[in-house]
Amino acid sequence: xxxxxxxxxxxxxxxxxxxxxxxxxxxxxxxxxxxxxxxxxxxxxxxxxxxxxxxxxxxxxxxxxxxxxxxxxxxxxxxxxxxxxxxxxxxxxxxxxxxxxxxxxxxxxxxxxxxxxxxxxxx
Numbered sequence: 001x002x003x004x005x006x007x008x009x010x011x012x013x014x015x016x017x018x019x020x021x022x023x024x025x026x027x028x029x030x031x032x033x034x035x036x037x038x039x040x041x042x043x044x045x046x047x048x049x050x051x052x053x054x055x056x057x058x059x060x061x062x063x064x065x066x067x068x069x070x071x072x073x074x075x076x077x078x079x080x081x082x083x084x085x086x087x088x089x090x091x092x093x094x095x096x097x098x099x100x101x102x103x104x105x106x107x108x109x110x111x112x113x114x115x116x117x118x119x120x121x122x123x
Contacts, residue, residue: 008052015096017052023100025057025068033060033073035082040089047093054095056086058102066113067104074101 005017028038043054059072059079066073073079083099090097108117 010053013096015052016094017050019051020053021046021051021055023055023057025071027068027070029070029072031070033066033071034079035072035086039072039082040086043086044089044093047090047095051095054090054097056097056099058100059083060103061101062103064113064115064117065103065105065108067108069112071112074099 003018005019008015008018026039026042028036028042030036043056046054057072059074060066062075063073065075072083074083087097104113104117106117106120108115110116
């Protein structure tokens with residue numbers, strides 16, 4: 001029996017199958033980091049393709065940690081309505097959602113985040 005298409009559990013959460021989409025940068029957020037219709041369409045297409053668990057691409061937990069254009073933000077409550085729409089779209093398709101948090105550290109760019117990079121050293 002092929003278990004790939006059978007349900008699985010992570011703690012109390014049941015996932016419809018064992019197909020997992022890892023986080024992949026799409027750069028479909030707007031310039032400030034808000035979810036767009038393109039962001040939702042990208043993830044909805046993966047859900048419709050049968051994925052059971054989606055890890056949404058990296059979102060910056062701090063404005064000073066942004067290091068890519070059109071990178072999702074999660075550092076302010078202003079982002080919550082768009083992120084909630086994204087999760088709703090994923091759930092409506094039958095999949096579960098998680099998200100990757102990431103700070104650019106010394107790789108942040110002042111032209112993107114508006115601040116000097118934060119890192120233990122310039123190296």
